[in-house]
Amino acid sequence: MSSDAKSNQFSIADPPSDAISSIQFSPHAGSHKLVVSSWDKHAYIYELSQGKSCTQVAKFEHAAPVLDACFGEDDNVIYTAGLDMSVIRIDVSNGETQVMSTHTSGVKSVVYSKQHNILVSAAWDSTLHIHHGGVPGESDQRPAKIELPSKPHALDLSTTKLVVVMASRALYIYELSSLSQALKSSAGQSPAVLKTEPWQHRESSLKFMTRAVSCMPNDEGYATSSIEGRVAVEWFDPSNDSQARKYAFKCHRQPVDDVDVVYPVNSIAFHPIHGTFATGGGDGVVAIWDAVAKRRIRIYPKLASSIAGLSFSSDGKYLATAISPGFEDGKDELAEGTVGVYLRELGENEVKRKAK
Structure with missing residues (x-):
């Protein structure tokens, strides 16, 4: 374990004016663009140039706070979701917007699979909306919905799987190919309610509310985190041998006046190349972990407030960290x-697994 100086870290000059709800580097090869969503009712696009400066290149106002945002089929498309109950497609090049679908409550999360051209949104009305990507109206494909047993807290996807973590410790894993096929089969139906069963039903390994989920880049599993300073690492393979590998550990705890104060783990992000992962907590600390060796590799200096989001660039060379007050201090x-x-x-070796 070691602590790094701040010399290779810098802040952007014009951050959002209110709390940040999500941050994501573009997943597209060669891109260093970022999308950031905020409670100030905007989604922002930033671009990192030559590793030395990051400038705001666009921002898009919404009718209500934006709770999540992701890139679409390329860097010229983003999808946003928020308290206006809508999932919106934005053409970054000209600012044109289209409503993909409307939930009956705030939309917490939105993710896009380029491999399957599927957009998935999760809202507090306990539904998923499944959409085909692209400009609405170009086909007769309409959004379909999946009814969930409880409110979703977070979503993430790998190349083949969608992981949905919910209240009451419920966790569903869907196969994206099955969702794509079900969506095609529902074309023309209105409203289309998909009866597709999850590939797996699981109960969370974490006893307290799940805050974040992130899928492994090798498509083998995922990590979840809770409000009670814990992270669980699990594998998709349902075999007994594979399930015996799952584990959970404590993190993001700070001694205050001889009392161990526990902070929520707000964000998890896997490195796209090394398979290690970063966690960000309400303590304002980012840590790097080796999922295989089950140990912490590195801890970075504490920041001014709670970690709101983390994202690695697609080439693995940069880590973006968003901070916002988590109001842990009341x-x-x-x-x-x-x-x-x-x-x-x-x-080069900062987030790489250590040799045995």
Whole structure:
């Protein structure tokens, strides 16, 4: 374990004006663009150039706070979701927007699979909406919905799987190919309610509310985190041998006056090349973990407020970190410097697994 200096980390000059709800590097090869969503009712696009500066290149106002955003089929398309109950497609090049679908409650999460051209949104009305990507109206494909047993807290997807974590410790894993086929079969039906069963039903290994989920880049499993300072690592393979490998561990705990204070783990992000992962907590700390060796590799200096989101660039060279007050201290106002986005240039071996 070691702690790094801040010399290879810098903050962007014009962050959102209110709490940040999500941050994501573009998954497309060669891109260093970021999409950031905020409670200030905007989605922002930033671009990192030459690893030294990150500038805002676009922002898009919404009718209500934006809770999540992701890139679409290329860097010119983003999808957003939020408290206006809508899932919106935005053409970054000209600012044109189209509503993909409307839920009956706030939309917590949105993810896009380029491999299957599927957009999935999860809302507090306890539904998933499944959409084909692309411009609405170009085909007769309409969004379909899946009814969930409880409110979804977070979504993530790998190349073949969609993981949905919900209240009451429920966790569903869907095969994206099955969702795609079911969506095609429902074409023309209105409203289309997909009866597709999850590939797997699971109960979360975490006893307290799940805050985040992130899938492994090798498509073998996922990690979840909770409000009670724990992370669980699990594998998709349902065999007994594979399931015996799953484990959970404590993290993001700080001693205060001889008392071990527990913080929520708000974000998890896997490195796209090394398979290690980063966690960000309400303690303002980012840590790097080796999922195989079950140990912490690195911990970075504490930041000014709670970690709101993490994302690695597609080439694995940069880590983006968003901070916002988590209000763990009971204060509900935003102090200066407590909302921000940091970019860290990673050394060659900085987040690499240590040799045995």
